[in-house]
Amino acid sequence: EKLGPLQDEPAPFTRTGPGAGGLTKPDFVDYGGTMVFDAVARRLQTAPRLPTAGLITTNHDFLRQLLTSKSGTSFAAPMLANRAAQLVRRFPDASANLIKALLANSATVPEASTQRLSGFDARDQSRVHGNGLVDTLRAAFxxxxxxxxxxxxxxxxxxxxxxxxxxxxxxxxxxxxxxxxxxxxxxxxxxxxxxxxxxxxxxxxxxxxxxxxxxxxxxxxxxxxxxxxxxxxxxxxxxxxxxxxxxxxxxxxxxxxxxxxxxxxxxxxxxxxxxxxxxxxxxxxxxxxxxxxxxxxxxxxxxxxxxxxxxxx
Incomplete structure (x- = not known):
């Protein structure tokens, strides 16, 4: 039996704030895979050992295998960067401030995350999910x-x-x-x-x-x-x-x-x-x-x- 977070819940390795000077961090969240508890082996499993727990990405040993599965916040960051890049394509003259404001205005906290963190107060919840998950189409149109x-x-x-x-x-x-x-x-x-x-x-x-x-x-x-x-x-x-x-x-x-x-x-x-x-x-x-x-x-x-x-x- 394997147990792990449901879809849109915070992963066990999620980084949390606050940031420097008490600023709310992170600003946004995105998908970076997860970890799953294997009750039989009595340990946490993650990608690539458990491929379904990760995101598909290129393999460093591409001559042996082109694609692999990995988990971690390092994979969530480029996912968000891609969303920002889509907005830059839509608004090529926009400043970095405008791109950030559009991202923030489109972001929402997934309901599954809200329910999982319901035992925390609002400030502690924001230190986990920030402004939430960005919806690029909502930001652009x-x-x-x-x-x-x-x-x-x-x-x-x-x-x-x-x-x-x-x-x-x-x-x-x-x-x-x-x-x-x-x-x-x-x-x-x-x-x-x-x-x-x-x-x-x-x-x-x-x-x-x-x-x-x-x-x-x-x-x-x-x-x-x-x-x-x-x-x-x-x-x-x-x-x-x-x-x-x-x-x-x-x-x-x-x-x-x-x-x-x-x-x-x-x-x-x-x-x-x-x-x-x-x-x-x-x-x-x-x-x-x-x-x-x-x-x-x-x-x-x-x-x-x-x-x-x-x-x-």
Whole structure:
């Protein structure tokens, strides 16, 4: 009898975080084979001894055998790199930040992994699976009922930007709707410092608040330090993962779902992105970043056709 993890469960050799400076690591997961307990032999078996426990790959002794099966995180890494390469082919002018943000926005944690880790709290679970398993097609394309926006930009230290997120009438009612936001940036880093990253960034999704008030709230606090200002709870969308769980990360992804009527919040939300100075505060740099925003309606509502005329080309 052989016992091992089910499909999409973490493998016994899965690497876990946290990363440097308390960052959530890994950012993503991918398939790298598994290990199986052989009850008869009373030991763990893996590829190539047990070929079905591994991934098919080229054999180092290719003259004797072209292909073999292997297991390990070293095989998961190129799987993810291949997914990133597919996005680069789709968006050849995209920055590394945009590729990372698109990957994050498409990633989901497999249900089998969630169930296996149900005894751990959310933070410990994220140290195993990060943002989850990437869906390349979802990252590269919108659907009729799912629209993906993206942007690349930069900010000075301790400055912010506000982006308008159009919310059509069709998205305000009619079943489950989800907004997902992903941010990726590439801060300067120093391993010799207690504070690993030189800059920090975060985002807040605001609804039901006039844009002038949004600007006034954040502008009045520019230069006050590293603590991001918070708006009143009635305006601030309660995205998951929570702020404290994501704000340290250089790749951040969070979402909120609605089932109730949200027409009272209007046809426009505002996404606030702030660059908070760390030890790089004294350096005259602008922090590059990329944003991805996804609107998805579970019902087959023609969101893409409705929103495309409002996109800037």
């Amino acid at each position: 919108s659907d009729d009922h799912r629209v993906v926006y993206f942007a690349e930009d930069n900010l000075e230290m301790d400055h912010f930007a506000v982006y308008r997120v159009p919310i059509p009438a069709e998205f305000q009612t009619g079943g489950k709707r989800t907004i997902r936001v992903s941010l990726a940036y590439d801060p300067p880093v120093k391993r010799t410092r207690a504070e690993y990253t030189g800059t920090r960034m975060n985002f807040r999704l605001i609804r039901g608040c006039p844009v002038d008030h949004v600007f006034e709230h954040f502008r009045s606090r520019v230069g006050e330090g590293s603590v991001p200002p918070e708006m009143a709870g009635k305006y601030d969308c309660d995205l998951v993962p929570k702020k404290n769980a994501r704000d340290k990360n250089t790749i951040q992804s969070a979402s909120i779902s609605f089932t109730a009527d949200t027409t009272q919040y209007g046809e426009e939300y505002h996404l606030v992105v702030r660059c908070v100075g760390g030890w790089a505060m004294d350096q005259e740099i602008r922090q590059d970043f990329a944003l991805v925003v996804e609107l998805e309606h579970q019902a087959q509502v023609q969101l893409y056709a409705r929103l495309r005329p409002r996109l800037r080309t």
